Amino acid sequence: MxxxxxxxxxxxxxxxxxxxxxAAPGTAFAAPAPTPEPAPTASADRPAPxxxxxxxxxxxxxxxxxxxxxxxxxxxxxxxxxxxxxxxxxxxxxxxxxxxxxxxxxxxxxxxxxxxxxxxxxxxxxxxxxxxxxxxxxxxxxxxxxxxxxxxxxxxxxxxxxxxxxxxxxxxxxxxxxxxxxxxxxxxxxxxxxxxxxxxxxxxxxxxxEKEEKERLALLERQAAQKAQTAWLGTGVLDGATAGASEQGEKAVRFAAAQQGKPYVWGAEGPDSFDCSGLTSRAWASAGRPIPRTSQAQWAGLPRVDAEDMRPGDLIIYFDDASHVGMYIGNGSMVHAPRPGRTVTVAGAGSMPILGVVRPDA
Known part of the structure; x- marks a missing residue:
């Protein structure tokens, strides 16, 4: 290297x-992925991975x-x-x-x-x-x-x-x-x-x-997200959840899901690119229900519901500072614009730390 x-x-x-x-005593951190095959010995021409x-x-x-x-x-x-x-x-x-x-x-x-x-x-x-x-x-x-x-x-x-x-x-x-x-x-x-x-x-x-390191890094990211999702589902938060989307919620979900593959661009509200709250605010606007533009304003200004009562179309607010938002689409999944370098995609609703859930059409 x-x-x-x-x-x-x-x-x-x-x-x-x-x-x-x-960190505070007792704080747990995600365990690293399983140890890969032994790396080749470094040489003058090829640094060690x-x-x-x-x-x-x-x-x-x-x-x-x-x-x-x-x-x-x-x-x-x-x-x-x-x-x-x-x-x-x-x-x-x-x-x-x-x-x-x-x-x-x-x-x-x-x-x-x-x-x-x-x-x-x-x-x-x-x-x-x-x-x-x-x-x-x-x-x-x-x-x-x-x-x-x-x-x-x-x-x-x-x-x-x-x-x-x-x-x-x-x-x-x-x-x-x-x-x-x-x-x-x-x-x-x-x-x-x-x-x-x-x-x-x-x-x-x-x-x-290097390319091989990027692939391993991507694997670590997927493993961390899957571990968080599994732990979240393991709490039983969605056991018995049967609530269906409202008419406006269905429209918002259809809009958001149709944007998959479009790139994340900070400050973007479509139609060709989005940031996280640009996607959710535009989706609900398309359903006839304008909502605040930013994830923090969505958290502060929209009615809150318990995660156990989530229904498609609800917005999941992530991290303690409400800095990210995704739209719940059912079956433990959400659609969101993740970050720069990524595209709008479907992910596990519990793959990041959840702050709470809000409902635009409560």
Missing amino acids: GTGRRGLIAAAVTVVCALTVL ATNQELEAVRKRLEDLYHDAAVATDAHNAAEEKATRQSEELAALAKKIAAGRAELADLKARMGSAAAAQYRTGGLPPEAQLALSDDPGQFLDGTGRILQGERAAKHLLGRTTRTQQDLEQYAEDASAQWKKLEASRKAKAAARQKIKKRIAQAKSLEKQL
């Missing part, structure tokens, strides 16, 4: 061993890297949703400000006309106009019109004041909304950088492996 490649794999072993030391222990460490390190990327993907998607919503709110405020300015200009013009009319009458008080009038009856009629004019002027002044206050509030709201938008954009950019960094680290680690 080349020095650089051995160094990266050794680093992965060091990370996993450190995590093992820091990675040991089974090293590959298990690589598997766990890759799992950690892709998990970090999944968490960052959720953060990216949430920031993108916020930015979109904030942009729409900012545009609405801009329209209000434009309309308010037009109204204020009209009110000021009308007030100017009223002031000019008052100037033309000389602006004399009613008592003086009565003393100078030759026709008291005509004066009284004029007085009524003056009072109406005064009330109209007061109304114009009140509307002008309120419009000015509204404009000031709109401007203040727009400034606050702009700051929120900028914060969301920065959060989105930071998440994007973290995603790219973690995926690059994972790919760099995988690139160091």
